[in-house]
Amino acid sequence: MKTHNILLVGVGGQGTILASKILAEVATMQGHDVKMSEIHGMAQRGGSVVTQVRMGEKVYSPLIEEGDADNIVAFEKLEALRYVHYLREGGSIVVNDQQIDPMTVITGAHVYPPEVMEKLQERASDVLVIDALQLAREVGSIRAVNVVLLGALARKMDITKESWLEAIRRTVPAKFLALNLQAFEAGYSG
Amino acid sequence: MKVLLTGNEAIARGAYEFGVAVAAAYPGTPSTEILENIAQYREIKSQWSPNEKVAMEVAVGASIAGARTLAAMKHVGVNVAADPLFTLSYSGVNGGLVLVSADDPGMHSSQNEQDNRYYAKFAKIPMFEPSDSQEAKDFVGLSLDVSEAYDVPVLLRSTTRISHSKTLVELNAASERLVKSYVKDIKKNVMIPGHARLKRLHLEERYKKLQEYSETTPVNRVEWADKKVGVITSGIAYQYVKEAMPDASILKLGFTWPLPDKMILDFASRVETLYVIEENEPYLEEHIKALGVVATGKDIFPITGELSARIIERAIGGETHLPGQLAENVPMRPPVLCPGCPHRAVFYVLKQLKLHVTGDIGCYTLGALSPLDSMDTTICMGASIPMALGFEKAHPELAEKTVAVIGDSTFIHSGITGLIDIVYNHGTSTVLILDNSTTAMTGHQENPSTGKTLQKDPTTQVDMEALCRAVGVKRVFTVDPFAMDELKELIKREVATREPSVIIAKRPCALIVKHEAPLLTILHDNCVGCKMCMRVGCPAISHGNKKSTINAALCIGCGVCAQVCKFSAIVGDIPLTPIS
Ligand SMILES: Cc1ncc(C[n+]2csc(CCOP(=O)(O)OP(=O)(O)O)c2C)c(N)n1
Numbered sequence: 001m002k003t004h005n006i007l008l009v010g011v012g013g014q015g016t017i018l019a020s021k022i023l024a025e026v027a028t029m030q031g032h033d034v035k036m037s038e039i040h041g042m043a044q045r046g047g048s049v050v051t052q053v054r055m056g057e058k059v060y061s062p063l064i065e066e067g068d069a070d071n072i073v074a075f076e077k078l079e080a081l082r083y084v085h086y087l088r089e090g091g092s093i094v095v096n097d098q099q100i101d102p103m104t105v106i107t108g109a110h111v112y113p114p115e116v117m118e119k120l121q122e123r124a125s126d127v128l129v130i131d132a133l134q135l136a137r138e139v140g141s142i143r144a145v146n147v148v149l150l151g152a153l154a155r156k157m158d159i160t161k162e163s164w165l166e167a168i169r170r171t172v173p174a175k176f177l178a179l180n181l182q183a184f185e186a187g188y189s190g
Numbered sequence: 191m192k193v194l195l196t197g198n199e200a201i202a203r204g205a206y207e208f209g210v211a212v213a214a215a216y217p218g219t220p221s222t223e224i225l226e227n228i229a230q231y232r233e234i235k236s237q238w239s240p241n242e243k244v245a246m247e248v249a250v251g252a253s254i255a256g257a258r259t260l261a262a263m264k265h266v267g268v269n270v271a272a273d274p275l276f277t278l279s280y281s282g283v284n285g286g287l288v289l290v291s292a293d294d295p296g297m298h299s300s301q302n303e304q305d306n307r308y309y310a311k312f313a314k315i316p317m318f319e320p321s322d323s324q325e326a327k328d329f330v331g332l333s334l335d336v337s338e339a340y341d342v343p344v345l346l347r348s349t350t351r352i353s354h355s356k357t358l359v360e361l362n363a364a365s366e367r368l369v370k371s372y373v374k375d376i377k378k379n380v381m382i383p384g385h386a387r388l389k390r391l392h393l394e395e396r397y398k399k400l401q402e403y404s405e406t407t408p409v410n411r412v413e414w415a416d417k418k419v420g421v422i423t424s425g426i427a428y429q430y431v432k433e434a435m436p437d438a439s440i441l442k443l444g445f446t447w448p449l450p451d452k453m454i455l456d457f458a459s460r461v462e463t464l465y466v467i468e469e470n471e472p473y474l475e476e477h478i479k480a481l482g483v484v485a486t487g488k489d490i491f492p493i494t495g496e497l498s499a500r501i502i503e504r505a506i507g508g509e510t511h512l513p514g515q516l517a518e519n520v521p522m523r524p525p526v527l528c529p530g531c532p533h534r535a536v537f538y539v540l541k542q543l544k545l546h547v548t549g550d551i552g553c554y555t556l557g558a559l560s561p562l563d564s565m566d567t568t569i570c571m572g573a574s575i576p577m578a579l580g581f582e583k584a585h586p587e588l589a590e591k592t593v594a595v596i597g598d599s600t601f602i603h604s605g606i607t608g609l610i611d612i613v614y615n616h617g618t619s620t621v622l623i624l625d626n627s628t629t630a631m632t633g634h635q636e637n638p639s640t641g642k643t644l645q646k647d648p649t650t651q652v653d654m655e656a657l658c659r660a661v662g663v664k665r666v667f668t669v670d671p672f673a674m675d676e677l678k679e680l681i682k683r684e685v686a687t688r689e690p691s692v693i694i695a696k697r698p699c700a701l702i703v704k705h706e707a708p709l710l711t712i713l714h715d716n717c718v719g720c721k722m723c724m725r726v727g728c729p730a731i732s733h734g735n736k737k738s739t740i741n742a743a744l745c746i747g748c749g750v751c752a753q754v755c756k757f758s759a760i761v762g763d764i765p766l767t768p769i770s
Binding site: 024101 | 193194298322350351354355356357358426429430432433498499500513514516517518520521522523524525526527528553556559560561724727729731732733743
């Protein structure tokens with residue numbers, strides 16, 4: 001099996017850490033070698049955060065190289081654009097249709113790039129845009145954005161839906177389980 | 191059973207499985223989670239210490255008393271702990287002692303990129319370098335064994351990509367946690383010159399024995415493949431080499447001080463072209479070349495930043511693009527002070543007062559960035575206070591224009607000695623202690639000023655005011671940073687006073703208190719679009735169509751923006767609770 005590379009990008013505080021936990025769980029459940037690398041020192045301070053998951057028969061490097069990601073999940077539009085060059089030819093990207101201005105934009109030093117989605121379309125053949133915030137709100141909590149996005153990612157991957165649900169059951173505290181299962185469903189069915 | 195663990199979780203698991211009885215650390219990315227994970231094993235006595243030197247010395251005491259011991263810190267922490275380390279190398283151990291140094295190539299969250307492998311050579315202590323989490327765990331056991339067998343502390347050197355990457359690890363049962371008995375032995379443990387000189391000779395004999403170990407340990411091994419190309423490598427670089435050069439023969443070094451000279455010479459003689467591939471400094475390369483071996487290393491591989499498979503491919507002649515060359519040019523997203531962060535108010539006031547700020551390390555270092563722009567210097571933990579004194583000594587008139595700013599954890603770590611120096615040497619500086627009741631930067635660890643231990647158990651809390659008074663500062667004040675007018679007047683008065691003073695700006699970190707979310711809103715009729723509120727640099731406020739708006743999902747109602755607005759356009763239930 002060729003190594004499968006998934007890049008998860010977002011803004012600190014968006015819940016990428018739980019998403020990557022679930023992703024790592026579902027990956028290990030497939031019985032492959034898995035490596036996952038996370039730079040989260042700034043996770044709570046609104047910086048840009050990246051998680052890389054690699055699964056395959058034998059995985060050496062924990063890093064995904066530019067042009068090698070099979071899937072990208074972007075929790076925010078600008079972050080999608082920042083990392084889209086990591087996507088391999090024919091890879092797919094799931095983008096949350098949400099804009100979070102970085103401080104450089106808030107202070108007026110830079111402008112938030114216009115037409116992000118158009119630019120993504122130019123650089124990737126498979127762009128799935130979803131309003132995860134709205135879907136999360138509909139299932140009961142905006143904090144479930146992360147699992148909605150995993151639901152959308154699941155559509156693009158060769159892993160059974162049952163595996164994903166099981167990974168969520170193993171990872172999410174009982175109190176929030178029902179919410180997260182619904183959130184996954186919402187992202188999965190679009 | 192195999193589970194996915196980060197390197198840090200694996201090191202903690204190693205401590206559990208291989209009989210560590212005492213563990214001490216001071217937090218620091220990327221090492222922090224080692225102790226946080228050890229804390230879950232209640233059979234290990236584990237603790238946060240005030241700084242790395244103290245953590246190391248607790249470990250030294252526990253080891254000499256007979257316990258297997260682990261100390262953990264980030265790379266720059268070893269600078270702080272270097273003093274006990276270098277002499278412990280002379281006296282040696284009783285229970286095994288492993289020092290974990292987590293280095294940060296690429297400086298993801300550090301002020302420098304020092305390569306701590308040189309510490310092994312410098313202090314003459316053996317070193318292991320794991321390449322994944324399984325090795326991180328196994329090498330804890332080997333380190334403890336080597337420590338006890340050769341009577342020496344051992345360095346276990348990790349890096350960010352080892353500490354923060356999850357890879358599969360086989361879990362085993364814990365061995366017995368036996369603490370040896372303590373035997374008084376002053377020739378061994380009292381390092382006066384007469385004893386140390388004898389030990390000094392012993393160090394060189396120990397070196398020879400450790401060289402033998404290095405030649406025979408299975409963690410130094412050759413993976414033979416095509417002999418046209420050979421690579422000598424260690425740590426995370428090994429993984430990148432496996433990926434980039436699948437056909438090369440590899441000498442993989444897991445034990446990297448002392449290095450296995452015979453093995454290196456033998457390997458070098460059997461391959462046509464030899465590369466030495468390592469992250470950061472040419473630590474292996476210098477040694478290998480000094481053996482007379484011809485090899486290619488830092489002349490083609492970068493000395494700065496992290497390596498990757500692609501960087502290696504490119505360096506040895508693959509046709510790949512420069513990293514980042516294909517990236518879209520998009521605005522950076524630097525980390526920022528959180529909405530409701532008590533530090534924000536302080537830096538806003540310091541900017542208004544146009545003061546020089548000798549700064550320190552913590553979340554508050556973000557006050558150096560726009561739009562707050564209120565920090566002149568950051569060098570290392572604790573430097574803010576003595577540097578303010580240095581400013582004053584160089585330019586006496588600067589005393590009235592300079593403040594030192596330091597966090598609570600950093601003040602306890604190494605700020606207090608600087609304050610003593612101000613009092614002792616007739617300084618008049620003003621010191622601001624930003625007491626947010628936590629060590630926020632590294633992920634909210636407890637410290638001696640929070641009243642809780644690593645395990646969150648209650649303990650005696652350092653009384654900051656009393657501490658400052660006890661060293662001789664007469665002017666000590668505590669203020670709520672959200673009371674911005676009061677804070678401003680106080681700072682103005684104290685910098686003008688020709689006496690040392692300490693202002694403790696006390697308010698818990700916005701992330702550790704539950705907020706009832708008494709949101710602020712902007713009255714659009716009152717808002718004239720002056721953008722004053724944008725100057726506080728709050729991620730919850732944005733500006734468009736000549737009006738500011740507050741993002742209700744982010745605002746916690748701290749009221750700093752409302753105090754800055756001159757048109758009473760920001761209203762709400764401002765939660766200015768009295769400070770205790
Ligand atoms: C010698 C050393 N040890 C550890 C660190 C990692 N580190 C950076 S800031 C910090 C503590 C910050 O806590 P505090 O001073 O309370 O400020 P806060 O982040 O809470 O504002 C630590 C542990 C370091 N940079 N240098």
